[in-house]
Amino acid sequence: MASLISCPHCGTRPKEEFSIKGDATRMRPSPQAPAEVWHKFVFIRDNPKGRHKEFWHHVLGCRRWLVVERDTLTHEVYGVTDAQQALKAGEAVE
Amino acid sequence: MNGPFMLRHALDGAVSANPARGVNHVEILADPLVISISARPATVARVKERLAGEEGLRFSGPAEWLVVAPRHDAIRVKSLTEAMGADALVADQSGGRVVLRLSGPAARAILAKLTPLDLHPDVFGEGQSANAFFGHVGVNLARLEGDVFELVLMRSFALFAFEELLEMGLEFGLTAGFAT
Ligand SMILES: [Zn+2]
Numbered sequence: 001m002a003s004l005i006s007c008p009h010c011g012t013r014p015k016e017e018f019s020i021k022g023d024a025t026r027m028r029p030s031p032q033a034p035a036e037v038w039h040k041f042v043f044i045r046d047n048p049k050g051r052h053k054e055f056w057h058h059v060l061g062c063r064r065w066l067v068v069e070r071d072t073l074t075h076e077v078y079g080v081t082d083a084q085q086a087l088k089a090g091e092a093v094e
Numbered sequence: 095m096n097g098p099f100m101l102r103h104a105l106d107g108a109v110s111a112n113p114a115r116g117v118n119h120v121e122i123l124a125d126p127l128v129i130s131i132s133a134r135p136a137t138v139a140r141v142k143e144r145l146a147g148e149e150g151l152r153f154s155g156p157a158e159w160l161v162v163a164p165r166h167d168a169i170r171v172k173s174l175t176e177a178m179g180a181d182a183l184v185a186d187q188s189g190g191r192v193v194l195r196l197s198g199p200a201a202r203a204i205l206a207k208l209t210p211l212d213l214h215p216d217v218f219g220e221g222q223s224a225n226a227f228f229g230h231v232g233v234n235l236a237r238l239e240g241d242v243f244e245l246v247l248m249r250s251f252a253l254f255a256f257e258e259l260l261e262m263g264l265e266f267g268l269t270a271g272f273a274t
Binding site for chain 2: 009010011013014016017059060061062063064082084
């Protein structure tokens, strides 16, 4: 147990308690969006090296979705927000 | 105990009928009460206020709690449901959970092998509770008093978690049995 995430609800916990969903900057397109947009949303992902925002689900803790901003290279964590709050603040949107 | 699956305890047959009781002991509650309470986003503050001081209250998430008691009590389920009204969803989870009580001077050392939670009394004091990793499954862990901890587990994971607990307690002579 090494990589630690500070959950705003539960405190500092190891990554084993979480499930990582990936890119938190991508928003679901409207149902009417063209197929290319949907294709991009469902299948195409960057694999950034460095600072990145990801959805983390605290499965074995509070079971809340979180937005974790961290460095994918060094695992330095810059911030953890409840996804609902992040959405409200417009943070998860690129 | 024979009979229908739902009436059987998940840990039936996992311990001997007349177990020895050592200083480090895990007690299985035969028929505990576990209620989950989930507040609506708009009513979290109100529900929290109403639940303050409720006996056996356990923190589960920012809008979610458990109420745990040693004996199942249908009247308590009903009265909590009525007290919460439309502000929160109250569900009797007793049939789906297994409740254990771990006690003894080595309780913390045993738990340290299973959960990443910091259980130092300065950080995790009496009456405190948390959802956490336990072996490979989830647990709601509470400190009832000094060396007494309560574990609420999913019924289907309970045997695994229980056997894991016994194995980790082996070096401390951990004993186990149903509560009498
Ligand atoms: Zn959490």
